[in-house]
Amino acid sequence: MNITRMHGAGGTVMQKLIKETILGNLENTKIEGGIGLESLDDASTIPIGDKEIVFTVDGHTVHPIFFPGGDIGRISVCGTVNDLSVMGAKPVALSLSIVLPEGFDIEKLDKIMKSINEACKEAGVAIITGDTKVSNVDDIIISSAGIGIVDSGKAVRDCGMKEGDVIIVSGNIGEHGLTILLSREGFEFESELKSDVAPVNGLVQSVLNAGFEINAMKDPTRGGLADSLNEMAEKSDLGILIHEDKIPISDEVQAIGEALGIDPLTVANEGKVVMSVKEKDSEKILEILTAHPLGKNAKIIGNVTSEHKGVLMETIVGKRIVDTPMGDPIPRVC
């Protein structure tokens, strides 16, 4: 059997490949006392003294490499910072592994590096190690691993939802994926849409630093909000009920999604988080989020229940199932 685009698009096809061929062959996937690869959370951890080192990696093959709102450099920093952030960790340092095609314009690389530098300054992280190769690729590829630090036992998991929790999403969804699609050749939509790509560590830390607990958290990238909610529900062995009219989504994303037949719930975001919090804390957390520039459109979109499994959405015509998508409908989105 051969690899197809769907094997790299998030969703069920990719999950099968990862579980069978990748995880299925690895015996050492966890450091004692830490969170391991088999958890398939946004990052793993290594206990050290009274702290845990939080470790994650993302490969970036986004096409095109420059798009409204960002570029492959910005996404390389933010994607990794955000995976550390949704674990409740303070991101500290990143590595960059760059693969360049022969003939790549060094001015483009210069522009990408400047963008990486800006994103690092926004996130307060350093690039402390790197590697560069030249190979037969059609465009630059950047893989960024990241290290964060969290107090022992304080990592936020994607499996920690509790019955009665409230689900909050930190802003308008679907902007990154649709921006990428529209910036490809052949799409001539007139649009002001731009990617939401941004480091969310400041936003998340504003909630944690105020003393609130977050029971579960993810950044809805490949596969979108639909994928993240399903993963949180499945891993927590609970159900989620969301309300269509409460999901923050711009008119533009709604219109483009409808025109193209793409459900924005399944489209990647690169500057959003979805969190499950205690009902009693939810209004205060929403206040903190909406006071932050990256959270101004944050909304409570639903709640956690033991009455059903999976994700249901209340719409004007009744409840519908929100399935785990087979994959992000837009390939090479990050």
Next chain:
Amino acid sequence: MNITRMHGAGGTVMQKLIKETILGNLENTKIEGGIGLESLDDASTIPIGDKEIVFTVDGHTVHPIFFPGGDIGRISVCGTVNDLSVMGAKPVALSLSIVLPEGFDIEKLDKIMKSINEACKEAGVAIITGDTKVSNVDDIIISSAGIGIVDSGKAVRDCGMKEGDVIIVSGNIGEHGLTILLSREGFEFESELKSDVAPVNGLVQSVLNAGFEINAMKDPTRGGLADSLNEMAEKSDLGILIHEDKIPISDEVQAIGEALGIDPLTVANEGKVVMSVKEKDSEKILEILTAHPLGKNAKIIGNVTSEHKGVLMETIVGKRIVDTPMGDPIPRVC
């Protein structure tokens, strides 16, 4: 200006790209109290309590992906483990970022993952985080970042050579690079040669655990022993004199190098270390190395001097300069 093969081959052309376009654009490259990117050592460090987290990354684009003695999976583990090892760290955990071409045979991926698993078991490390993408690449690319731990202030640097030190190389050089070259289509040499790719952490720890200090250390990958020695000499602001007749090199590598006009000193190794140690410790360290299966051909090859800068080699016809190569003569070697 555009990227050429030489920009990814180690050596002077690549150093210029890294210093100007990559380092030149980054403002945050170091965590206070740690070793930063600007040191261009084999890894960087992050202080945490009485330890330092040692962090490194390598991208692997080796062609062909299966070769005598190993494959891209084995090299992905060993390359990263070895960068941590030559910093004197205990390698603990790795990340894997895999980029697959559409149409890639999943059975090949399965074989690569099995090889990764074996190498992890040999090195005693775990793969704790990963990412998979499908993109327009001609073959699988694996980027592996790694975390090791070392006691505060105990990291071994490549800049720490002292006058009077003795230079030891842990075994026969040039085997990896020439194996890669011969396993490419069009080379019909009859040869038993195979890559030396192996994790050297056990070998290095056997010296450190015996209580010996290593003043400087590197693993001579892209650019070979010539590149590593020049880097150690330049960063330590000293010179190295090596003796041609003492450099461990198999007859086969010697013959193939001569036939192809390639100097084995400039060719990549993937299971060797070169270290600079006190003269008084050198014979005991050599004994420890040669007692280890990966160090049985270890040799003292020269010494550190303040009488000249750079690297000189004593040959039967007198001394010659061993320059930093412009790049590894064999592209896509790791």
